[in-house]
Amino acid sequence: MHVRAPAVVCASRPNGETAVVARLLTADHGLVAGYVAGGRGRDLRPVLIPGNLVEAELRARSDNQLPFARLELVQSRGxxxxxxxxxxxxxxxxxxxxxxxxxxxxxxxxxxxxxxxxxxxxxxxxxxxxxxxxxxxxxxxxxxxxxxxxxxxxxxxxxxxxxxxxxxxxxxxxxxxxxxxxxxxxxxxxxxxxxxxxxxxx
Structure with missing residues (x-):
């Protein structure tokens, strides 16, 4: 699985000590969950605000795995x-x-x-x-x-x-x-x- 698309951040929940699992709505792939390493850190917390528009890249070895997500902020609702x-x-x-x-x-x-x-x-x-x-x-x-x-x-x-x-x-x-x-x-x-x-x- 490899997806790169604009997305709306809809939710995120902590995963481990520093990561989060974000739920992102995209036009062509629907609602996709992704593992965001360091998502609870100072740099990424503002990116994961619900409602934010981001450029998302999601990668996984198979469609059954939780993909790793890299997010770039496009528009903040902060x-x-x-x-x-x-x-x-x-x-x-x-x-x-x-x-x-x-x-x-x-x-x-x-x-x-x-x-x-x-x-x-x-x-x-x-x-x-x-x-x-x-x-x-x-x-x-x-x-x-x-x-x-x-x-x-x-x-x-x-x-x-x-x-x-x-x-x-x-x-x-x-x-x-x-x-x-x-x-x-x-x-x-x-x-x-x-x-x-x-x-x-x-």
Missing amino acids: PWLGEPLQSAAIVWVTALTASALPERQPFPALYEALTALLDAVCLAPSARDWTLPLLSYEVLLMRELGYGGPIERPQSEGWADLLTVFDRLGRDLARFPLAHRRVDVMAARAMLRERLAKIDGA
Whole structure:
């Protein structure tokens, strides 16, 4: 196995004293796990922030082995870690992606949608501008996995109606793609929901 491609960092977990196993979403190879030597060190920790866009090179002797990964930072989401709404949205969508998708199955539409959504979360003037795209991404993910249909549009453009749709969709996510996950990924969505509720007019 030898893959070199742009990727979105979706998750990482410690492996041994200094390494991590990163889960990366690529357009053509889907979600791929890779062993990052020194991933817990000072130089690579900023590269492994969820939501970061990286250039990834993954090598393994066979498709059954965990590949070694070398990552080059292309675009960092680090500047938004201190922003409550943006950081909560980034943590949620990357955790959802890492937890719900099967490994090494290509989902090019999801890759394009996720990169566009992350840009919107970081660059849009307010959360009102990216909440509906976030819900659209969740629906696309469920549809790509064989669940659900078109997004249920809010009855009006009011913030309360949008949050009602947010809650209904959350129940579908918990019931279907995340039903058998051991880690409570939905806790990240609950935190995002709590912060969205504090927006004026909610």
